[in-house]
Amino acid sequence: xxxxxxxxxxxxxxxxxxxxxxxxxxxxxxxxxxxxxxxxxxxxxxxxxxxxxxxxxxxxxxxxxxxxxxxxxxxxxxxxxxxxxxxxxxxxxxxxxxxxxxxxxxxxxxxxxxxxxxxxxxxxxxxxxxxxxxxxxxxxxxxxxxxxxxxxxxxxxxxxxxxxxxxxxxxxxxxxxxxxxxxxxxxxxxxxxxxxxxxxxxxxxxxxxxxxxxxxxxxxxxxxxxxxxxxxxxxxxxxxxxxxxxxxxxxxxxxxxxxxxxxxxxxxxxxxxxxxxxxxxxxxxxxxxxxxxxxx
Amino acid sequence: xxxxxxxxxxxxxxxxxxxxxxxxxxxxxxxxxxxxxxxxxxxxxxxxxxxxxxxxxxxxxxxxxxxxxxxxxxxxxxxxxxxxxxxxxxxxxxxxxxxxxxxxxxxxxxxxxxxxxxxxxxxxxxxxxxxxxxxxxxxxxxxxxxxxxxxxxxxxxxxxxxxxxxxxxxxxxxxxxxxxxxxxxxxxxxxxxxxxxxxxxxxxxxxxxxxxxxxxxxxxxxxxxxxxxxxxxxxxxxxxxxxxxxxxxxxxxxxxxxxxxxxxxxxxxxxxxxxxxxxxx
Numbered sequence: 001x002x003x004x005x006x007x008x009x010x011x012x013x014x015x016x017x018x019x020x021x022x023x024x025x026x027x028x029x030x031x032x033x034x035x036x037x038x039x040x041x042x043x044x045x046x047x048x049x050x051x052x053x054x055x056x057x058x059x060x061x062x063x064x065x066x067x068x069x070x071x072x073x074x075x076x077x078x079x080x081x082x083x084x085x086x087x088x089x090x091x092x093x094x095x096x097x098x099x100x101x102x103x104x105x106x107x108x109x110x111x112x113x114x115x116x117x118x119x120x121x122x123x124x125x126x127x128x129x130x131x132x133x134x135x136x137x138x139x140x141x142x143x144x145x146x147x148x149x150x151x152x153x154x155x156x157x158x159x160x161x162x163x164x165x166x167x168x169x170x171x172x173x174x175x176x177x178x179x180x181x182x183x184x185x186x187x188x189x190x191x192x193x194x195x196x197x198x199x200x201x202x203x204x205x206x207x208x209x210x211x212x213x214x215x216x217x218x219x220x221x222x223x224x225x226x227x228x229x230x231x232x233x234x235x236x237x238x239x240x241x242x243x244x245x246x247x248x249x250x251x252x253x254x255x256x257x258x259x260x261x262x263x264x265x266x267x268x269x270x271x272x273x274x275x276x277x278x279x280x281x282x283x284x285x286x287x288x289x290x291x292x293x294x295x296x
Numbered sequence: 297x298x299x300x301x302x303x304x305x306x307x308x309x310x311x312x313x314x315x316x317x318x319x320x321x322x323x324x325x326x327x328x329x330x331x332x333x334x335x336x337x338x339x340x341x342x343x344x345x346x347x348x349x350x351x352x353x354x355x356x357x358x359x360x361x362x363x364x365x366x367x368x369x370x371x372x373x374x375x376x377x378x379x380x381x382x383x384x385x386x387x388x389x390x391x392x393x394x395x396x397x398x399x400x401x402x403x404x405x406x407x408x409x410x411x412x413x414x415x416x417x418x419x420x421x422x423x424x425x426x427x428x429x430x431x432x433x434x435x436x437x438x439x440x441x442x443x444x445x446x447x448x449x450x451x452x453x454x455x456x457x458x459x460x461x462x463x464x465x466x467x468x469x470x471x472x473x474x475x476x477x478x479x480x481x482x483x484x485x486x487x488x489x490x491x492x493x494x495x496x497x498x499x500x501x502x503x504x505x506x507x508x509x510x511x512x513x514x515x516x517x518x519x520x521x522x523x524x525x526x527x528x529x530x531x532x533x534x535x536x537x538x539x540x541x542x543x544x545x546x547x548x549x550x551x552x553x554x555x556x557x558x559x560x561x562x563x564x565x566x567x568x569x570x571x572x573x574x575x576x577x
Binding site: 004008011014018019022023025026036086088089091096107110111115116118126189190212215218219250267273281 | 498
């Protein structure tokens with residue numbers, strides 16, 4: 001056989017091996033984290049782990065309810081703030097803004113996604129936390145340190161703006177132009193066209209974008225950890241401190257090897273995050289791929 | 297005025313406001329970091345390692361963290377390229393167009409792209425325990441590599457995918473094998489590869505959650521792969537949580553340094569991707 005063909009076949013097999021093994025990383029992460037969480041799953045029932053808020057590692061009491069509640073609160077606030085703003089911004093950029101303006105604004109929005117999480121955290125500590133403590137919280141509650149669900153939500157919202165705007169931009173671009181033109185030609189205003197045609201047609205895409213944003217917010221660690229107070233109790237209002245799951249993992253890596261089952265409990269927390277985010281990501285990517293294929 | 301017109305004007309106003317809020321938040325963040333950081337910045341920060349009593353406000357800088365971050369970023373980017381270039385070439389040259397395997401692989405990388413760095417960090421930690429590694433530069437590089445492979449693959453795949461099929465057809469018609477054609481495509485996408493590389497630099501240098509578990513922290517500049525290393529995001533994080541004002545000030549200056557590095561990287565990435573779109577055939 002020709003040496004060139006042999007080389008071609010050899011390269012093909014090496015490349016295939018690398019491709020398959022890097023895809024297998026998804027499975028490997030699951031197996032690795034599951035393997036480490038087996039001890040805690042043996043000692044405590046799954047429902048107790050998920051629904052009890054008793055958190056006393058030294059007494060081998062591991063209940064994640066407060067941390068799960070913290071994660072859900074922060075994520076909810078972030079989405080409530082980010083979704084309307086990003087939706088309006090994405091509509092503006094794709095439908096109204098002159099091209100020169102979009103060419104100026106898009107790189108700025110990309111820049112927002114390039115800022116490291118820890119810098120968002122510093123900004124949150126310097127600006128958002130004091131602002132909430134001095135100007136927002138006093139109108140609603142007696143005392144808040146500012147390190148709160150709201151602070152985490154605001155910082156996270158800014159972090160997920162670029163993600164939502166970029167995906168919505170693609171989704172809107174995939175809506176056939178003819179539909180909008182038909183609507184405009186029968187006398188609808190541009191806003192009516194957006195409301196009845198564009199948004200209606202891109203509803204699955206919007207849902208997918210939100211789900212992706214939720215999973216990004218779920219996993220964000222350092223920025224949230226720095227501003228949300230880290231008190232292991234379920235928050236009662238947005239001005240209370242909370243303690244999301246990723247913050248729990250990051251904060252206790254140092255001491256987890258010295259307390260029995262602690263490391264297993266934290267790896268279980270990572271497993272919860274992984275499974276939820278995996279499902280959310282896979283679901284929304286499948287929706288987005290389908291939308292794109294329908295367009296082409 | 298007509299009711300429809302009022303609605304149109306109202307929502308247009310809202311859109312303007314939303315866009316201003318979003319872009320404004322970028323400038324607010326940059327302004328905060330620059331004004332606070334510039335005040336606290338001095339050249340010792342970038343030229344010295346921490347001296348005795350650094351963490352109670354005495355002299356020294358964070359050169360250890362800057363060098364550590366550069367080591368981790370460059371090391372993981374190189375390792376990441378070695379793995380991701382073959383993946384991209386396999387997807388675009390060897391697998392058939394529209395094959396199930398290729399689309400499943402792309403989906404898997406989309407999903408991996410969304411996995412947060414804390415999960416990679418925890419996974420890296422389990423690997424370390426499994427192989428008996430200690431927190432070290434090597435463990436940090438491996439974990440960050442896992443984090444950036446999806447970024448590299450997705451960014452390069454986008455570039456290689458849009459290379460006109462005439463180019464590979466021309467190569468095939470001259471009798472080239474798939475491997476030889478792959479080399480042609482690779483050459484054509486060099487600017488795209490550089491953009492992808494810069495993107496992964498930006499992500500790797502700013503990430504804290506991955507290295508928290510795996511790279512450790514030290515006041516020295518590592519001299520071998522088996523020593524722990526400091527990183528910039530962790531230097532910021534640890535100094536900010538100190539109760540001493542001088543040390544907190546340093547965190548602001550370190551945040552400024554990190555932000556400037558990341559901004560330079562993203563602007564360079566923009567430049568290269570623009571250059572690429574000019575050279576399109």
